[in-house]
Amino acid sequence: MSRRRPFGSVRAKATLGATLVVAVALLAAGVAVLLALRDNLGGQADAAADAAARRVASQIAAGTPYTELELPDAEDHPVQVVDRDGRVLAVSEDLEAISGTGVPGVTPAPSPGPDRDDDAEDGDDADDPEAGSVGATTRHGEGRATVDGHDAPYRFSEVEATDPRDETVRVHAGASLAGRRSTVGTAALVMLAGLPLLLGVVAVVTWLVTRRALRPVEDIRREMAAITASADLSRRVPEPVSGDEIARLARTTNETLAALEGSVERQRRFVADASHELRSPIASLRTQLEVAAAHPDLLDLPGAVEDTVRLQHLATDLLLLARLDAGERPGDGRVDLGELLAGEVAQRTGDRIGVRAEADAGAVVAGSRQQLARVIGNLLDNAQRHADARITATVRVTGGGVLLCVDDDGAGVPEAERDRVFERFVRLDDARSRDDGGAGLGLAIARDVARRHDGDLTVDQAPDGGARFTLRLPPAEVGSS
Structure with a gap:
């Protein structure tokens, strides 16, 4: 006796599969959301770093000496100003270390810097707002900065500025990434905390839905088991009204x-x-x-x-x-039904009524010669038992196939009995008695053989008023052996 495995049922497999699919989908969606959130916060940090760098670059372009630059709070926006040779010209107050800008120095080197008084003696350039310029942002990157002993990650922006002396410097300004990391971490924690709960809901709902959906299947299985145990084939399984x-x-x-x-x-x-x-x-x-x-x-x-x-x-x-x-197949031999009829009639020398046979040429069908001969013999035996004085057998080739008709001038078969006459061990009247040699199997065998040959056998009224049995068979395919 096989034990029922709880995780081997369709319901358990469907629940597990649905839960796994939802888990994978949620994980993929969560990763995508976190990456999008991270990129968005990174873009905001880039914008903040750009703004801080440009404010400092604008002061340099306006001719403000490097020692007098108004730099933002180092904790929010650490700033480093370097020239083309990598000399540090200005840094934020309390900036102790920096990385990610390409220049690790945090100690400004002596620099004459722009001098408004000297410029004014030389001409009107000090009053010219076009004396310096602020270039485009040349690079974004991530690094770290240590401010007053506290190390933190930053997003750095690099902006070029040209002072009134026509010297180009690079301004590095950072924007803290601590908030971004905190936000992304909090979002990840919320997703991870909610994931088991959501998967639990999915599993429970799937389990309940599949149980309801598969309940008719269980009813069918239970009824089939009862039918098998009782061997009562008159019972039927319940049919749901769902139509699915x-x-x-x-x-x-x-x-x-x-x-x-x-x-x-x-x-x-x-x-x-x-x-x-x-x-x-x-x-x-x-x-x-x-x-x-x-x-x-x-x-x-x-x-x-x-x-x-x-x-x-x-x-x-x-x-x-x-x-x-048992399903015995008739084979695919070629049989000329006209020749087969002539041979059967020639062998019946002891019949009480002679058989008049006519056949078209080329009435070739596919099948078993022995079984088809048995059909013809059974039809002729049946006609001998019922005919009064005349029996006619004809073979005709039509557009729909090959027809073999056996007519007699007996009492015929009542219309209501024309299907029953082909049942096994059926005799319709006293003429079909055991004393006459009939067991009620000849016509049943003939129809079974006909249908095994993809044909059929029917009974109707003959032109002389008796019975006409018509065997219909498909023609043999050209080239079949």
Whole structure:
């Protein structure tokens, strides 16, 4: 007995799969949000560093001496001014160390710097606002700065400025990244804290939804288990009214159960009828042998031979039906139905009514010669039992295939009985009696063989008022062997 594994069910797999998919999606979305937030805060830091650097560059362009520059608070915006040779001209107060600007120095070197008085004696350049200029931002980068013993990360911006002496310097100004890191870290913590809760909600909802969705499947499984245990094929599984795939599965299951029930019932009837049909000739043959054993002079030898032949024919029919029910394929040989009919008629020299046979040329079909000969023989036997004086067999080639018609001038088959006549062990009247040699299997075998050959066998009224049995078969494909 197999144990039910809780994590082997479809519901558990669906819940686990949905949870994993949502987890991956949330992680990917979280990383994307954090990266976007980090870039956005980095852009804000760049803008703040740019503004601080430009304010200092504007003072230099205006001719303010380096020793008199108004520099922002070093903790907020550490500033370093260097010339083209890398000499430090000015730094923020309390700036103890800096990295990321390309120049690690934090001690200003002696520099004459711009002198407004000297410039004024030389001319009017001191009053000219166009004497210096502020260039574009040339670089952004990250580094660190130590201010009053406190080390922190910064985003640095580099701006070039030209003083009134036409000397170009570089202004490095930083913007603190501590706030960005704190914000990104807080957002990451909030996401990580909320992720398990959200995944738990997803898992619970998925578990409940799949349980509700799969409940009809469990009902179907339970009912199928009960049907298997009880062997009661008349029971049916419940069909949901949803009309979805599960409802179609239940409908197909019920159709399968109905077909199986019908097949089992037909098999039971077949076994019962076969047992009944075999019992009669066996009992008759046994009686004759027992009488012969006690009174040899009373032995009915012809009757014993007749019962033996009947028993042999019945056994042959039952074996053929068993092979057909097992799915025996007819093969793909080429059979000329007209020649086959002529051969069967030529062999029937002892029939009470002669058969008039006509056939079109080229009536070739694909299948088993032996099985098709059996069909023709069964149809002719049936006509011999019912005809009054005339039997006609014709083979015609039509656009839809090949037709074999066997007509008799007997009483015919009532319209209400035309489907039932092909059932096994069915006799419609006294003419189909055991004494006449019929066991009710000939027409059933003939239709089964016809359908195995992708054709059909039907019965209708003949022009003479009797029965017309029509065998329809598809023509053989050109080139088939």
